[in-house]
Amino acid sequence: MNPSLDPVTVLKGLIQDFRQLWRELLIFDVLFQLVRAWLIVPLIAMALSFLLFKAGRVAVSNQDIFNFLLSPLGAAYAVTLSATTAVLILLEQAGMLVVIGMRHRPQSAPLEGGHDRLTPLMSSFWRISRLGLLKLSVLTLLAAPLLASAYLTYLVLLTQHDIYYYLTVRPAAFWQAAIAGTILLATMTVCGAFLLVEWLLALPIVLFETLPARSALAASRQRVRGARSRIALLLLCWGGMSFGLGAILTAGFQYCAEMLLARLGQDSVPLLASLLIVQSGLIGFASFLSNSAISLLIHRVYHDISGSDHPLREIASSAASRSPDHAVERFTATRVRIAAAVTVTVTILVPVGFWILLAERVATRGTVLVTAHRGSAAHAPENTLAAIQRAIDIGADYTEIDVHQTKDGVVVLLHDRDLRRVAGDSRRLSQITFEEVQKLDVGRWFSEEFAQTRVPTLTEALRLCRDKIRVNIELKVFGPSAELAEAVTRIVREEGFESHCIITSLSDEALNQVRQFHPRIPVGIIVGQSIGDVNRFDVDALSVRADHLTDEMIRSAQQLNRQVMVWGIKGERQINAQLRRGVDNLIASDPELAIRLRDRWRDACDRDRVVMGLQILLGISQETTNSALEND
Incomplete structure (x- = not known):
């Protein structure tokens, strides 16, 4: 060699x-x-x-x-x-x-x-x-x-x-x-x-x-x-x-x-x-x-x-x-x-x-709204009345909840396809009647403080939220969507929540069915990843994962007068970055932090916003500089 x-x-x-x-x-x-x-x-x-x-x-x-x-x-x-x-x-x-x-x-x-x-x-x-x-x-x-x-x-x-x-x-x-x-x-x-x-x-x-x-x-x-x-x-x-x-x-x-x-x-x-x-x-x-x-x-x-x-x-x-x-x-x-x-x-x-x-331009868009993801899931079991109450108490603008149906067609709040994670029951929700679901404890996994917490119905959740907080209802489609879309729109209409909620889903088919059953209810497509121009969907809002959201998506959506909601954000740096980009709604796992940063951004003058924008580009937050000074 x-x-x-x-x-x-x-x-x-x-x-x-x-x-x-x-x-x-x-x-x-x-x-x-x-x-x-x-x-x-x-x-x-x-x-x-x-x-x-x-x-x-x-x-x-x-x-x-x-x-x-x-x-x-x-x-x-x-x-x-x-x-x-x-x-x-x-x-x-x-x-x-x-x-x-x-x-x-x-x-x-x-x-x-x-x-x-x-x-x-x-x-x-x-x-x-x-x-x-x-x-x-x-x-x-x-x-x-x-x-x-x-x-x-x-x-x-x-x-x-x-x-x-x-x-x-x-x-x-x-x-x-x-x-x-x-x-x-x-x-x-x-x-x-x-x-x-x-x-x-x-x-x-x-x-x-x-x-x-x-x-x-x-x-x-x-x-x-x-x-x-x-x-x-x-x-x-x-x-x-x-x-x-x-x-x-x-x-x-x-x-x-x-x-x-x-x-x-x-x-x-x-x-x-x-x-x-x-x-x-x-x-x-x-x-x-x-x-x-x-x-x-x-x-x-x-x-x-x-x-x-x-x-x-x-x-x-x-x-x-x-x-x-x-x-x-x-x-x-x-x-x-x-x-x-x-x-x-x-x-x-x-x-x-x-x-x-x-x-x-961002200042003219109005106050950015904050949505508590799955209720305030960091402080109470997700998708429960306790989590929704926490979101109300901290002053969130929206609470996001996930819904699908039991075997006998009752619309309840649950994120997963089955109850293994939150109740230790491996059966899928579609295989269990509502009466059986009510016997399961979905709070003990989070904390003993919430032992004996039950899965709430969509009707119960909307009644708790009335005149207190708006609701982002995500349709979890694990099969045919028409029955779920019809049931949810019926409940929203019966509870008079048409102007106080938005229905979102990964399924464009489900959203089209919502439109057919009740055209007045706003709908939004959820985007984790995509191929093609998502603004081609006939929706009122885009709900996009933070690392997939582009400036072009924001610009095109706002030109069409559509809301831009962003999820998958954690920490001060990511929240500030989305505020700077001009999104309309922050779907946050820590809504208290999001509200505090939103209010600071809203009350800042133009110069302060420029400073915050430069800090975001640098990837440096106020917390890190304060920590550096304390450690010196």
Whole structure:
């Protein structure tokens, strides 16, 4: 094996190469990211939107998404998204390899113009694309049986009871499934790492030797034979260094920022803006360094194993005769400064300016409402009268409750499909009469204080809420939805709650049935994940999981005069972030905290809102800065 693959030797070489090439690599990385963000990604989004438009439907539930992906248009959507992602990753690496291949050496010099630099990349575009598709196809074939095994494990071990029982109680079946999933994940990781080593040289072979994709993969496997363990060690070192650098930069910046804000004032706009610029620079630097390091590593391994220079040396040498070294250096330095200025403008000033302008628009939307999730489930058993009373006592605007039917058709409050988690009874609600349900204790699991708490009916819940709090009624559809939708709308009408509630569900079919039975009752679609434009649903509100909610969803919904409700939020930082985005309703597990932060946001002046927005972008809350000052 070639002794130059010794990790210490390779590391020294990488440092030397980076010192020579960091300017050129930075220019390419910045330009590539800008082109991808402002040209390539929008074009891909347009293509995917066209496919979704042709499909004529929007998928929000897991089953809907699964069924869509199995359809011809759904398969085309998945292939398009996966293929473009794979090709973009390879194109970025290929561009850096071209820059590295023209490294400044005594026999060569950096190229004077961008045209000569891009020629090898553009001429290899289709071969690079085919390489990405071939890699993706092999990985898909490899992952298919493992994913099928994971799904079979889920069916065997995790379907006897409601999934929330397994996630909350974590019985033996949960740990058996976790062990099986860990083994499958480890198998996929090992296989993926093996292929990463086997395919490491395929891209430079395609780029520099103009071999087709299939031949390049075969050539790469042949050349790394006998050096796999050393290459794997080098890749492991690269991964560890990248992760370690990111962790160190994040922790160091967080600590320094919290201390500065605690000492100098966390409401200083210049200080917050300066910290935001530094944070963005550190994130960009860590990403650039990681991308550059892997490209430098691939090139060095390729050069050492192949044992000869590739054709780009001749191009670089001819360029050297056309431009003196000092002119090239000046030109390169100028481009670095321009690239840095463009990056700062696009990635920092534009978002900050957008958020500042957003403050006035958000203020005109009125007070953000707070919904207590499943009642105040942090302080009382969920979906009980005690939890609803707690939500009333703390001053929440809404209480969210989950409803479905007993065997004899009574609408009661219960989240899960069965009663295993809250009452220790494995039977499904649809298999039990209301009289049997009333005998079960659904409070002792939470605390002895709530022993002998019973499952309430929807009628009881609405009577408790009358003139005190509005109600978000979620339809839990575990079968045919028409009977449940009709029963709920009938109860809402009988109790006179049409203008004091909203009915939500994951099932668009159930909401359409609510519309048919009673058009005056507001309805909202619940979105945990989705494929397609959720604003195409005929609803009055969107109830979206926080990490899936986009600014485009908010903008489109509010243009259509629809409420935007957000769930899955925890802690001060996440709640403040959603307030800043301009949502209409916070569905919070800790409604007391949400109310306190909502009131602070409502009473803040424009300057204070700008300060809070900058703090959110920095990921720093008032609690953390106060804690930092106390610990100092």
